[in-house]
Amino acid sequence: MTVLKASRRKASTKAEQRAEMIEQILDAAELLFSRHGLYGVTLKDVAKQVGVHHTLINYYFDDKKALFNEVFARRAVVTSERRMRMLEEYEQASAGQPTVEGALRAFLDTDLDLYIEGGESWKNYGALASQVANTPEWGAAMMDEHFDPVVLRLIGLLKQALPGCAEENIFWGYHFVSGALMLTLARTGRVDKLSGGLCRSEDFAAVKQRMSTFMAAGFLAICRKEEPE
Known part of the structure; x- marks a missing residue:
């Protein structure tokens, strides 16, 4: 029982971390897109704004348009x-x-x-x-x-x-x-x-x-x- 509870807490923490990271990405992309538009922003720009490697953005979003659509x-x-x-x-x-x-x-x-x-x-x-x-x-x-x-x-x-x-x-x-x-x-x-x-x-x-x-x-x-x- 104790092991199961610990496992659930860990999974919950990972889910929360994932959700928090996605929100940070969306917030950063929203700021950049609002200033420079879809074509004036790259995924590397978003990654730099968040402070992560650009491959992490690709992990959550297939491409820039998918990110833009989610932001909107x-x-x-x-x-x-x-x-x-x-x-x-x-x-x-x-x-x-x-x-x-x-x-x-x-x-x-x-x-x-x-x-x-x-x-x-x-x-x-x-x-x-x-x-x-x-x-x-x-x-x-x-x-x-x-x-x-x-x-x-x-x-x-x-x-x-x-x-x-x-x-x-x-x-x-x-x-x-x-x-x-x-x-x-x-x-x-x-x-x-x-x-x-x-x-x-x-x-x-x-x-x-x-x-x-x-x-x-x-x-x-x-x-x-x-x-x-």
């Missing part, structure tokens, strides 16, 4: 599940009468909170996601795979909130929302320079305070244009 998927599942849950809760709370801004806040504010509360690692992921979203060759497929269900859930709520709005305008509206969110997550610093420091691209709390209200007004404006005079 790790947090994608968190934000997708969290937003889906909030959209479902909002739909129930609205009792069949959602508003445009309410739906957008369930979607956008929930996501922005992750970057506000999650520290630099989540902000690195946000920058990475903005790169993926703007890479049509393979990034669009990754976005489709991980985010289509939650985006379509938002679209469904917006259709409820805007029953007279042409479907194409709702999809265009989401397109504009997505573009603004991706630019925010990229943290380019451009708004800092344009505003003379009045606004900061790092200030996700300021974005959260304004974005849903601004975008809701846009949805309502393009839908009002459809109404007969």
Whole structure:
């Protein structure tokens, strides 16, 4: 019995060490990919960042794209599940009468909170996601795979909130929302320079305070244009 317990503890320790090493690799790769993109990073770069020999990276991941995919998927599942849950809760709370801004806040504010509360690692992921979203060759497929269900859930709520709005305008509206969110997550610093420091691209709390209200007004404006005079 004692030998069996000791064996289990040892196995557990090895499993924990493996999990910890994988997390270190993913964190290092996430940082590098967020700054230099898929093609600007090598497995040797990741190994150097972690402080291990590059063969160890190959032990855990078949190639760089496999590592990149795992980095992207790790947090994608968190934000997708969290937003889906909030959209479902909002739909129930609205009792069949959602508003445009309410739906957008369930979607956008929930996501922005992750970057506000999650520290630099989540902000690195946000920058990475903005790169993926703007890479049509393979990034669009990754976005489709991980985010289509939650985006379509938002679209469904917006259709409820805007029953007279042409479907194409709702999809265009989401397109504009997505573009603004991706630019925010990229943290380019451009708004800092344009505003003379009045606004900061790092200030996700300021974005959260304004974005849903601004975008809701846009949805309502393009839908009002459809109404007969």
